[in-house]
Structure formats: C-alpha cells, structure tokens
Amino acid sequence: MSSPVVAAASVSRPRGRNAQVLSLLRRYPMASIGVVIMSVYALTAIFGPLFVGDPLSTSPSDALAPPSSEHYFGTDRFGRDVFTRAVIAARLDVVVGIVIALIAAIAGSLIGVVAGYFGGAFDEVVMRVTDVVLAFPGFVLALILVAALGDSIPNVVIAVAIAYTPYFIRLVRARALAEREREYVDAATLAGNGRWQIAFRHVLPNSLTPAYTQAALVAGWAVLDVAGLAFLGIGIQPPTAEWGVMVAEGANDVMTGAWWTALFPGALIVALALAFQLIGDDLQGEKR
C-alpha cells in the first residue's frame, strides 16, 4: 500500500548535512556499521605498514610467545610478530576482495546485458558457458585454475573472479530481459537509437542495480575463498603475510595450545567479510 501519497507523507525531507547523514544511518543501520569496519580496514591497509616493523623478521628465541604488551597478538612458531603480519596482510586481503568483486561485476554486467538484450545465439552460448562455470561449485573452479595457472596472487584473483562472474551475468541478464520489454526501450527505438546505443545507453544503466548489492556480498565471499585457498596452500604461499596463510601456519600450533597464532588472523578475515555482508545485506533489503 505504498502509494506515492502515503510514501511522501512518511519520509520527511531532511535538512542540512548531519540531518541527511542521520537519515541515512536510520535507513541503512547495518550498512553503516559495515562502512565503519571497512574504513578501519582501509586505514590499516594504507597507513598500517608505517607503524609496524618487518613482517618477515624472525626471532626464534621468543617463538610462540603469548599476546603481551610487546606482541599484541603474540608471536608465531618462527618468532614473527603476529600483529605486524596481520596489519601488513590487511592491504593484500582488502584489495584482493574488492578487485575480484569489481572484475566479476564489470565483466559479468557487460556480458549479461548484451546476452539479455540481444538474445539469440550469443545468449545461448553465454548461458551454456555460465552453466559450465557454475557446475564447479565456487571454490573448486578457483582451485583447479590456480593449480593450473600457478601459485601467484594475480592468478588467484583471476581464478576467483572467473568463478564469480557467472553470478553477475545471470543477475544482469535477467534484469536486462525485463527492462527490454519496458516502454522506454520502444521509445528509444522511435527516437532513432540503434540497437547498440539502446543496449548500453538505456538498458545497461537500468539493469545494474542488482549488481551493486551483489558486488558487496561477492567481495566478502571472495575474501573467504582466497583465504581458504591460501589455507590449503594454494595461490598465496607462505611466507607472504596473508591472513589465510597465517591461519594455516598457526593450525598445528593451535593443537598445542598456541591459539593466538590462528585466532587473530582468522578473526580479521571474518570481520572483513562481515563488513561486506552488512553493506550488501542492507542494500539488498532496501531493494525488496
């Protein structure tokens, strides 16, 4: 029953800067928390390395030291400061998550809108290829791609991005199929637009809305996948400072009681993924 008249009455137009921010906070509570967490990560990623030492410097003498004022997160089996490595790793994991989401979103949206709007053979081929790519459950495809392409950060990013592109293709294609039937597309034809102009100037902008929310969620899942691969020793290799690698290295220490080596990096991964989920979930809620 949200007829325009009722909607207009209930949302009073906020005045001035902080009022607008306040109204955004009220409308997107969870996303705001997500943004706060994200900004902490961003700051750590940008300025962190200035405040911490060298993540690779080992000092076997105080290996596996518990968290203390000197080593906030304690030290790992090689005596490296877990906190330092965690801070340095922030830059890698945050950037990797966002880049994967962007690649998948952009590639997926472009292919999706062309397949959705033009249909025909291209659409059929795109659908079959996405079926095939989706037949490898998210993680498995990345696994085999990295195993084949070789263990390097760019390879992991490409592999995981390829695994998530079909999500965006399907999403934007479905939306483009719907937008194609709407009257403003006919009007654009009458106004003299060619099919390509209509696809990219009219249909694409209106088909992207679902892609924004999905991008936030995918960024979160990508962080988890990259860390998962690293945990299995695939893609990002020790001694690089990356949270997945750190959890893998700390795994056996946990058994012997040195819980801090794996707990902290793992917690940071989850918190980052959480931030992305909060943003994505709230935006998606808004769409409903």
Next chain:
Amino acid sequence: MSLLDVRGLSVGIAGKEELLLRDVTLSLQPGEIQGVVGESGSGKTMASLALLGLLPPSVELRGGTAAIGGRTVLDASRRGVTRQVGDLTMVFQNPRGALNPTMKVGHQVRRVLTKVRGKSKGEATTETVALLRRVGIPGAERVAGSYPHQLSGGMCQRVVIAMALAYRPRVLIADEPTTGLDVTVQAQIFDLLRELVEETNCGVLFITHDLGAVAEMCDRVSVLYAGQLMETGTTIETFEQPRHPYTRFLLESLSPQESSRLTSTEEAGVDFSLPGCRFAHRCAHAFERCSDFPQLFQAGPQHLYSCFLGEEEDDVAAQRSQLA
C-alpha cells in the same frame, strides 16, 4: 438499525502522528450496494483492510468502532478486530493474483466450506461445483480441477466471488473488482454482483475510482479524500446536488476544458499532519473555519457532507450529534 455501522475509524502509520484515515463514518443497509469513491491514495482500501484486520504491519488502528447487525466487530480501544465467521469478507482487484497458483481452483473454494463453514468433504465438493456454476462458470467440474494460470481474468474473479459466496458474508467488500477487466466482462461481473445481493440480501461496499461504475451499480455513495469522509448520500443526490467542493471537483473533472485550473491530487500532494480539512489548500471556497476538523452537516435525510460551508447553508450541527 443498519447492517454495518462504522464510527470514527482512524488509522495511522506506526510510530508517527499523522493519520492516514481520520474519523471515517460509514453505514450500510442490508441489500444495499454502497460505492466508496476516491482517487488513488484516498485510503478507501485502507479502511476495508482495517475492518478485516488485515492492515499491513507498518500501519496501526488508532481509533473507531464498527458493528455488524449490532455486534461489535472492531473496537480500537478494546480488543481491536473481533470479526467472526460470516461477518464480512473482501474481494480484491487483481483476480489472477488472488488465487493460490499451486492449488486447484475447486480446492480453494472447497476449503472455505470445510475449514471455515465446517462442512463435510463430500458435501463441500458438490456445493463447490454448484457455486462455480452459480457464478456463471461454464464447465464447472473441469474448471474446478484446473489451476488459476489456466483461467482468464474474468474467470478468476468469478472463482473469488464463489469463494466469497461459500463464506456467505453479511457484508461483502469489493475492492475495484473489475478494474483491468474488459468492459463486456465487467458488465457480466456487475450483473452477477447485483443478482447475489438481491438473493442473499448482504450489503456490499463497492470500492472504485470509476464514477461510471458507481452510477451503474451503487444505491448510495461515500466520497473519501486523503483519509477523510467528504460526503455520503444516495447516488442521485451526490451526482446531481454535490455539496462538498471535492465531490464537485470529481464530477467536474469528468469533462472539464483544459483551461480550468484543476490540479490532480497527485500533483497537489497531501499533508496528512493538517488538523483541519485536508482539501482546504485546493478548495476555492476555503475560509478560516477550514483549519478546524469539519463536522458532518446534513443536506438531506441520508445526505451528509463534512464542510463548514454547510454552516451557512443549513445549521444542522445539532442533528449531527444525534446521529453520532
């Protein structure tokens, strides 16, 4: 004593002061079809959802009482909606959407008979086919076994009416039952509704924005604007001697010249927090009294309207209190 008596019905948005419906008063006699007219956003559907207790979660009952045959079915101050089986039901605008897409059409009628009227399965099955035939569906047995997506809009609406018949309401609310249907199918549905009213003597609230349908179908009409009752009277009184400026606006908008300065409700917008008459800012006759909440003035034995213009024309404010 009237069949349905609604007094001071008010509904507001949860957590906000503004009232979407304010002090709406309606009365319906047995065997009467009353039109409830208003532009989109006037609250005409909201009022009926309130009576049925089906208000969306974001909206809450703020005041008012309603009684059917003298028995209270709604009391905002006490237990809210206390509707019982057979009191009232509602038919909605989008017929194909009003039927469960994964349930056979016959089953949807039958379950009203078994689950609500407590009839046995065998009895209900035969009565279902009879009801489908009664609402003019050819090949009732075959249709009973098919699914909503296999039927036309007109057929779906007849099934929903059959469900309402199975419920045997004393008051039936029809919310734009034929909007979107072809005009020849609409005429068939109007005919069917008229027959059912004569046969069961139930009262019908016919919600619509189409003045033609009101003239065709309704004995009385109530005009709603921005959640306020503007005018109520027999159809002929309201069409030929409209007393409230908004009713005049509606009738005049049927065939104005482009020159006449008529802004639509959508363009003019509505301020729900206004204490007084919400049409004042668009009304040519507005004067200082309009900032108070207008009472109902009497223009005839059954003809009431809420506008202070009435004060000059005939001082019957006293009579209004006797009615309330």
Next chain:
Amino acid sequence: MTRYLTRRAATTALTLFGIVVVVFFVVRILPGDAAVLRAGPYADAARLAEVREQYGLNDSLLEQFWTYLSGVIQGDLGTSTVSNGSVTAELLQRLPASLELGLYAVFLACLIGIPMGIVAASRQGGWIDRFTRAGVIMGSSMALFWLGLLLIYFFYSRLGWFPAPIDRLPVAAEPPPHLTGLFTVDALLTGQPDLAWTAARSLMLPVLTLTVVLVAPVMKMVRQSMIETLRSDYVRTARAMGIKERDVLVRDGFRNAMLPVITAIGIVFGYMLGGNIIVETLFAWPGIGRYAYQSIQNNDLEALQGFVILVGVLYVLLNVLIDVLYGLVDPRIRIGARAKS
C-alpha cells in the same frame, strides 16, 4: 512437459561435455612439459619417454582429448600418477565418506534453516527475525577453516568432548560392513548401535562446522521468499476468507515459497561439494575433498582432474533433479496454459 524434459536433457549433456572440455584444457595450459610434471623433476630421459608413452602425450592434443573423453564416458577418469591406481576407483571408494559428512550437514542446515526462515518471515521485526538475520550475516561471513580450527580447539583440545579430529572412526574401532558406505547407517543396519554412536561422535564436529556455513543461505532464501509470498494477494484473500493463520502459512505461504527454497538447497549442495575440501583437510576426513587436496600437494593432475569432473557431474545431475522437483511443485511448469483461455 515432455518437450521441457527433452530440452533440459540436451542442455545437461552440453553442460557435462563443457565440463570435461574445460577441465581437460585448463589442466593442459600448464607451463612446462606435461611429462616432467607427471614423472617428477628428477626423472631421466628414459623415464620421461615411458611416461609420455603411457599417458599418450605424444599424440596431438585433440587425440588426447578424444581418448580422455571416451574414457570419461565409460567412467574411466584416468590413472593417478601417484598411486598408479584408477582415479575413478579411488574416488568412488572415498565418496561415501564425503556424502555422509555432506548429507548430514545439508540435512541439519535445512532442519534449522527452513523453520527459522518461516517463523522469521511470519513475525517480521520480532526477535526471531532479528536473530535470523544476524545468523545469516554471521554464517555467510564465516571462514570455514577458522571455524573448524576453533571448534577443534575448544571441543577437543580444551574440553575433550569429541574424539581427535582424525579419520571417521577411532583407530581401534572396526568399520561396519559396507552396505551404503555411510558408517552410521551401516552400523545401525547391522545392529551395532554403539559403533554407530562412535561414528556419529567423529562426525559431529566436522558436520557442525559445515552446517554453520550452510544454514545461512537456506535461512536467507526461505525468509526472503516467505516474506514475498506472505505479501501476495492470494494470502490476503485466504485470510479475508477466514482461513486460519496456520493453514495460510503452510498451504499458501510455504507451499508457494518452495521454489526458491529448492534452489537454495541446490546452491547449498554446491557449497557442500566445494566446502568439503577444507573440512576434510582440517578433520583428516578420508573423503574425495581430502583426496583432491592430496592430489594438489603431490601434483597428481589426473586425480585432480577426475575429482573436478566428478563434482561437476554430481552438481549438474543435482540441478536436473531440482528442475524435476520444480515441475512437481509448480503446476505452472508442469501444465502449460493449455486449457481454454
């Protein structure tokens, strides 16, 4: 309906073929010589020649593909360079372990997720709804390997409630005779309840790990589709006609929300097939996931290739099953609008 099935069968065959093509060529784009990869860096020329001959590496790529494809069709996924055994046999021997772990996790995820989703949708804004939404967000941002580690640390190292995270049964226990391959089931079928309980205890931690991650998408999808169905006109009509809320929730609400729910369970199965690798590695679980992990460690590409194809085939067949379920659940798909208009 038959036209729909034949078209579906065609697309499935095409997709399966696509999987084999992708896997075959992806593994082949490796830098370096395929023989060296299989024989290991220290193999001498003779050994390399022998390996080339054995794996038909001298034939043209297309011929290799053709032989590989015809093998796959007959169920032969090649030979492992590590054990020289048939990859198919090794996979099938380990599959039941993965299925036991996966099926319990998916079952639990649905057992918890579906009711929670329904209640959250019917009492929107209530504490269950808020709890469910929080659960969804936590579940979908949970790192599987980290969660597993924590559970092992708390429930095994600190509290000792569960057996060591190694293998499906304690070393001393004798596995039940092979009926379904699922130890808990086989033990019960052969009247060994205590063995079934021991097997169950080893299952609990890995299943719990997987369930926490799997329950999130189920809850989210059920809640979302229930909210949409409960807003529909037919639910409003049913309520207006006096049908009791419980009937409306089940017969009108959930019945129509089932389509997206079935899709969610399909997606969850996909996660499970993928997620197994980490959980099986963490808990030393002898399933196909761990087998994949080991094949990567030992660079046994034939085995990895076999694993990926098996998982792909399982997933595609699952999707076909889901489509058939769609037809059963939704009359609009089962019966097109053939009746009179």
Next chain:
Amino acid sequence: MSLLSVRNLHKTYGSGARALPAVRGVSLDVAAGETLALVGESGCGKSSTARIVVGLAQPTSGSVSLAGEDLHARVHDREVRRRAQMVFQHPDQSLNPHFTVARTVAEPARLLVGGRDIEDRVVEALRTVGLGPEYRARRPRELSGGQQQRVAIARALICDPELVVLDEPTASLDQSVRSRVVALLERVQQERQVGYLFISHDLTTVRRIAHRVAVMYLGRIVEVAPTEELFENPQHPYTRALLAAAPVPDPRRRKRVVPLRGETPSASDLPTGCSFQSRCPLVHDRCRTTQPQLEPLAPDHAAECFAVASRPEHLGVVGSDGRP
C-alpha cells in the same frame, strides 16, 4: 490522399500449431489533423496494429504507407522515422528513469533532426505541453503521472511528426488528469494538423477526442464510422454490446442490460466463418460458414456482419440507444 494508409495488414505470432493470428486483414486510413480511434477489448489486436503502424514491429503481410511512402521499407531512414512517433500507456514506464526530462525530450531531436537549436526546441516542446523550463533537470520519479505523460507527449512532438500513435495514453491516469491531457492533445492537433491513431478501451474518452472510430474484435475491424454515427447508430452486434456494457456516469440513465455472453475466445483456435459467432445474439447458419466482409451501410459507415442488413429491431438489448 490520406496521411496514413494501411492495406490488408496481417500479423501472426509463432507458427504451426502454436500460431497466434493477432491481426487478420486490417485496412484503415488517417487524414492529416484527423483522429481515428481503434477500440476493442484485450486480445483484439489493436496494440499489435499500433506497433506495426509506427514501425516497432514487422507485419506478416500487408502494407503501411505514410504520405504515400512505404514506412517499413525505409523505417531506418531518419527522415521517415521522424514522421511517425508514439505515446505509450504507462507514463512511469515510458521514460528512462536515469534520464533527465531535458535529455529524454531532446533525444529524438538530436538523433532525427540534428541542428544546433536543440535546447530551444526542448523548451518549446515542454511549453507546448504546459511544462515550464524548470522541469528540464528533473527525473521521472520526481514527476506525477500526468506530468510524466506530458513529457512523453513533448518527446513525441519535438521533431514535428505527421502521425502520432497513442496507445491508451490516459488509461493509467486519474480522472482529473486524464481530461486535461485529452484537452492538450486536441489543442496540439488543431495547431499542427497532426494525425492521431488513438488506441483505447475507454469509450468516454474516445467519444470526446475521435473524429472516426474503428471497432476491432479478434484481429479484424468489425465496424468503422464517424464517432457520433457509431455511438448513435451502432450496427454490428459486438459494437452494440460494447456500447451497452460501458458504464455511464449518470445514475438516471442506468441500463438494465442483458450483458454479452462468454468471453473473447483464444485466437489460436478460431472458428470458420464470423469470429463473433460464439457470442452473437443474431448468429445463423451463414455466419458459421463464411467470413463476412466490411459492407458499406452509409457514407463512411461500414460493418462486417450478414445480419446487419436484415437486422431485427429488438435485438434483445433494452435501451439500445447505447449513449455513454
């Protein structure tokens, strides 16, 4: 020589057993400055005809020529494209939500006419439809339904088309807005001598704006006549039923009418002979065997029905003056 002439237009969707003949031999003419209304219920093929006439869809057979030129042969030619434009039914859907009003209205001018004075032409076009220059920067969601439709009309008019096809342009507008948009269209037609092909199922609006009316049923024109002649003296039984079924906003002129039986059958299984035979009160053997053709009955008045010549007076339709 008429502005638009359509000769023997056919359009069939799908093929073989699943073929759906939407348009089955339609011929019509529109002169400059004239409004021809295409009236009929859902499934009669009026929208398909409109889309073919304006070049949005290809006909299966038959020709559409604009001022003597075959439109479909040169539909991609800017000069031809410019001459036929369209206004759609859903104002909220026919404007690209991401475009400002200025960019939407300017697009046809920019792509079809070009030149440097685009900005002025946009302001001029907006002024013609009663919108000030301040609307240029607004987005569709900031406008009311009526304002959105005015922008759509401005877009259609900016490159001086000779023919404008209007597909139910006022169907989704509130009554007050509807009348003013109709008045606007009439004024524009007088000023520019533009031809209108006006598609609608709302007979009240058609009666006001149309010079001639063609009634369609199941893909064929069953009757065509000057507006007053058609409303006063309907010949074809379907036209009579249509006029009788349309509700009239005057409570005194209620029509106790026996509504037309049944519903429009599906176009996929058409009977041989007259397509209206299953519902026609005058049906007889000849109707079941041969397809009637449009027979001229009076100057400019033709109907497709054998019984028309020997039509018995009573026709079973009480109050058959059928005047809405």
